[in-house]
Amino acid sequence: MEKVGAVLVIGGGIGGIQASMDLANSGYKVYIVESTTSIGGVMSQLDKTFPTNDCSICILAPKLVAAGRHENINILINASVERVEGEAGNFTAHIKQKSLFLDQKKCTGCGLCARVCPVEAIDIFNEGLSTRSAISVKFPQAVPLVYSIDKDKCIGCGVCEGRCEANAIDYTLEDKIITINVGAIILAVGFDEFDPTPLKSYGYGKFFNVVTSTQFERILSASGPFSGTIIRPSDGLIPRKIAFLQCIGSRDRHIGIEYCSSVCCMYTTKEAVIAKEHMELVQPTIFSMDIRACGKDFDKYIERAKDEYGIRYIRSRISFIKEVSDTKDLILQYETENGKIIEESFNLVVLSVGAKPHHSALELARTLNIKLNEFGFCKTDPFFSIQTSRKGIYVCGMFSEPKDIPETVIEASAAAGTVNVLLSDVRNTLVREKELPEELDISNEPPRIGVFICHCGINIGGVVNVPEVVEYAATLPDVVYAERNLYTCSADTQVNIKEKIKEYNINRVVVASCTPRTHESLFQATIREAGLNKYLFDLANIRDQCSWVHMHEPEAATEKAEDLVRISVAKVRNLIPLEEQKVKVTHKGIIIGGGVAGMTAALNLAEQGYEVYLVEKNNRLGGYSNNIFSSLESDDVQIFIKELIEKTDNHKLINVFLDAQITSISGYIGNFTTNIIYSKEKIQTSFNHGIIIVATGAKEYQPEDNEFLFGQDDRIIIQSKLENILFTDEKKLKNIRSMVMIQCVGSRNEEHPYCSRICCSEAIKNALKTKELNPDINIIILFRDIRTYGFKEKYYNLARDKGIIFLRFNEDKPPEVKVINESLNVLLSRSDIGELKFNTDLVVLSTGIIAPKENSDLAKILKVPLNEDNFFLEAHVKLRPSDFATDGVFLCGTARGTANIKESIAQAISAASRAVTILSKDMLKTEGITSYIDEKKCIG
């Protein structure tokens, strides 16, 4: 069987896009099959993203544009997979592309057709909150930007066809079947949101002012149905009191949905914060069982929501909603912290709906012959979350388990990384270089500047008077053209910029929008496509450093925006075309840290034929995982680690250095040189390599002396000690009748203000194992929030079914451990239940994960940043979770933040995949911004 150097990616959301970009940049041809009419997925519907409140479309749009314009990515919209034959390495896929009733090649996306269409249809993108015509585009920044006719709504009047100047509309176009040949398939179909209509007690669909969280997201959005003004559906008034109800369609065994949807606690908090930001008078209240803020910097976001935005959190699961018939307000009944039942009225209720398996899941499983799990999501390998039950078919994102955007992006790169290994011998067989027009010679021309000013929805336009800035820009010296755009970064504006460059003979361009750090390269690529040297460009930052920081001073912000545009114009007038240099790439990598993540990344690279230097500071491989015996799902971790170490040791392309320390790293992307000292004999050596992966891990928090009497009494142990006893010396537990576990030791406190993510699962894992060995033992787990996200919830339920008792304690009143006359006691005090005292044989402290102090030394050597908690800081928390801002340096595992083994493995393959986008190239282009010598002036 001959392997094929192409990949089919099913689903064009953020996961599908990331996987496609990685693969296309690593030498493969990619086909994206997207069921709707644009790529972008759910992320394109979001207003903002947590925990940075980044504008979702702002960070997504450049990715959409980059994928849309990539030479080696072919996007098939309105399409689905009908049939697949073949096997890993060589599949034949038959794709059905439904008719758009319009020629995609001819459509310019001008939108005239939609304006003349007499039909009003419900707009699905805006969650049914507004209407659109029967011919429409999914959203303004859609890629590809083409309109399509909804056949069910179209009345066939012919008005649009008559008005279309591009002659793109053709009612006779039929569905077609496209057959493609690929080596691997990646499933990135995403999820469906839970439909709360069947839950009658919440009145969704009956009460006007009960909306879902996605509807509320659209209400908040500047490009949403109400342009970002928060109004409620019944009367169009501003709802002052908004209640958010958590776990609608999640963690609910009565309706057969046992798992946690993982993202709702965070997105709800984000929606509450944004609502408060949009309108100060809004008072959001969030009703939840637990707050599951277990991602990087998530807890800090919750704390800010409470302290700075005054968001109220109430621990209660609301079981029904009553509507007040005349005001259409809604009455909720809940229990207060003191145990009192009260009723409260709200103007709007938002149901935080969970994630369901994608509606195509069953069909897809049948078509592709893959297995689904007990919850209806894609079944995956216990350690490799991207591996489906069939070789050559991989999965990423929500289709395998509910998860947030960074985890989806990590898995997407990891899926691409796994494909890299499968298809490495047919890399670069089906790709072609992007053809760019000759650069125009502008050296003898006077500057002719074009200025494009972005509204960014209301992000800029809501504060800065954009039309005034445009008018002003047109008066500046050498400016020959100025215009404004709703989103300057969208695909249609790129076409427009290129047209304007030609039309007005523009030879230098200024865009006034967000920050050059995210968007400069996009616009540079655009002007290069128009024949201009990409360095004839400057970006004026009128959003991040103007409209967002002077939100209450529109006049001063407008004046500042004008100044910033003028400063940029002054700059571009003096720019000259610059030349880029080409640099050879050393096809080798260094991986710092030989734990699970480091070894996995090393093997991934080595299996593609790249030589790897694996540097471990200890005298053995394995890192912290050497202390882990089992996963929550009862998979044997020790066997897995042993195999991994063996494979790593035996691979001829992996050079392992133990007892090693890095002394210096020099060079740049593609050409680094590292000096190390290794072994007990302190041998010095150095090597050249093209990329660096940081996989240094983290360590277990050790309780301080006297913290819960730790160290004073040997009946007080930490969770990893219990695990060790359970798996190596269970006899020790023979006389134990009762056990109390205390959660969040060394986590979520002042010193470590973050959640360690894994301790809840570890406690439940060990509690279940203890119960299995000795069913009569009494186990009490004292916790603040149980954070068994995703399918881990099943084990929380199982633990409760087995009689393990879970009791919440308040942050300000942690339990106390006391030894009274040799007997071990744990005291718990809570306002609703009073003082409780547990006499116990064993106290187990669930200690958190902390970043080693040495991180700051390595960060200095690498010139990369750390976050406030001393974990390494990635280039962008949402969309570049595996990259550092420094080119050629990547990040994975617990060095980035707390993660379990499965997550670390995905991160490791993701980092390797990102690295291969460099290693797979022979030459890299360097920046043109360098210095040069004026020899006449140099005096040596």
Add this chain to the structure above:
Amino acid sequence: MGLFTESIKKAQVIKTVCKGCGTCFAECPTSAIIMNHYGSKQINPMVNEAVKSLTEESKPKIVAFLCNWCSYAGADLAGVSRYQYPPNVRVIRTMCSGGMSKSYILRAFLNGADGVFISGCHIGDCHYISGNEKAYLRMDHLKTLLRKIGIEEERLEIHQISASEGKKFAEKITAFTKKISKLGDSKIPTKIRKIKMKAY
């Protein structure tokens, strides 16, 4: 150039290794090094416009020079987190604080800036290894020079602000604006504006 070049060794820039920080340009005593797109040819006109721009109502006039990797990103983070600060500041982005020539700052003051705010990475965090250390040393010299020509040295502040310190950026800018407001207009322009400091 004949004899001259043969008898004296000239400096060379290895373009593939040059990362474009601009430190050599800012340090060169004879201005023999030219920085593409972040050199005097571009930044000087930007400074002129940045100072000219501020109207009477938006006093005091503050120009900030921020390095691309840490402080500019910190200023972006202030925006992303919606930390509000006074709108008086006009930011000029340079690749590294190492590339911030003394002439830029002097030019700002001579053209009428009331305050200049410089910020780069924390010591040890510099994207170009040590550009910021050189910048901080250079700014010490500059303060002495400012004193000599009669500009209060408090009008120049040098900070280390990282990409994760959005709040710090907003706070520092707010405090600096307040301080400069108290100091009042810089008296220098009327006195020495005519002096052409060509050496810089």
